[in-house]
Amino acid sequence: MDHSICVWNVWSRDHKKACVFNYHNAGVKDVKWSQQGLFLLSCGYDCSSRLIDIEKGLEAQVFKEDQVVHEYRRGLGPILDVEFTTDAKQFISSCDESKGNISENSIIVWDVLRQVPLSNQMRSIKAHMFLFRFMWKRILVHALESTLLIHILSLSQMENYIAIFSSKPPFKLDKYRRYESHSVSGFPIKCNFNLDGEKIASGSSDGCIYFYNSKSSELVKKMKAYEQACMDVAFHPVMPNVIASCSWNGDVSVFE
Structure with missing residues (x-):
């Protein structure tokens, strides 16, 4: 929360901290590497995303609230995670609450081009929401396995587990696999x-x-x-x- 981004050299005993970037004006929420490892994309509580050139040590671009290209609306609460499908035609969002029906809005698959939710594809996921009040904290899509990994956290603390869904329509829940113990x-x-x-x-x-x-x-x-x-x-x-x-x-x- 000190506004900084640290890059570490894990193989060095003497110089573990390779470099530090201080481009955000508030705490940093998340950081992602580019596929080639040459850039970092960060987002912070200053409501900005920043693209950093690692080799040059420079801020390449800044993305702020007034530069939004598309906005996806559905009366959602705080967004917990977002993940694209492997073909990049859809993305999945999760939130811990919504203004309307929790089962309808807690996790949504969106059509990127049309900017509309494909919520009718998510029946097996929605059915889960009636059991407990869950937070869908982590969403991961694995390209090779065509699976959608969702970390499900119960707000009632009765259950905490990881569930597997298909990452392709109709995004069915695998009822025979549940990862629990943690x-x-x-x-x-x-x-x-x-x-x-x-x-x-x-x-x-x-x-x-x-x-x-x-x-x-x-x-x-x-x-x-x-x-x-x-x-x-x-x-x-x-x-x-x-x-x-x-x-x-x-x-x-x-x-x-």
Whole structure:
């Protein structure tokens, strides 16, 4: 929340912090690498997104509220996550509340070009909403497996689990696979696929990293990483045996 973006050299013992960028005027909410690893796209609480050229160390572009190209409206509450499908023709949004029917608006597939929701495709997801009041905290689409991974957090704390849906219409829920054992306890815990989609890793409020077999939903491994909550886990894009994780107290770790 100090307005900065840090890039780390995980293989260096002496110079772990490679560079720091201070372009935001408020706390930074999220950061994404470009596919080639040459740019960073960040968003912050100053209501701006910033594209940063890593090699030059310069801010390439700034995107602010008055530069919006398209706006998608449906009376939604705070947006928790957004993810494009593999063909980029649709994207999925999730929120923790809405002004209307929660089951209709908590998670929506949108048509990018027409700017309309394809909510009639989401019956299997909507059906879930009547069981408990859920937050759909994390949405991931895996290209190879054609699956949609959704981290479901119950506001009643009765259930916290990861569900699998098809990433293609009609976006059916896989009723036979549910990934559970990790805990959330009110933290914005995130999860991730590995490269081939065979494994799923999730953080947990108990400071552990949980590894699941994506096919069987079996818990394969539980690894203690922190004393405080483990917030997120990411697999290395090239080396399958390397993961990075971060904790609630600000620690970032790399494991082999």
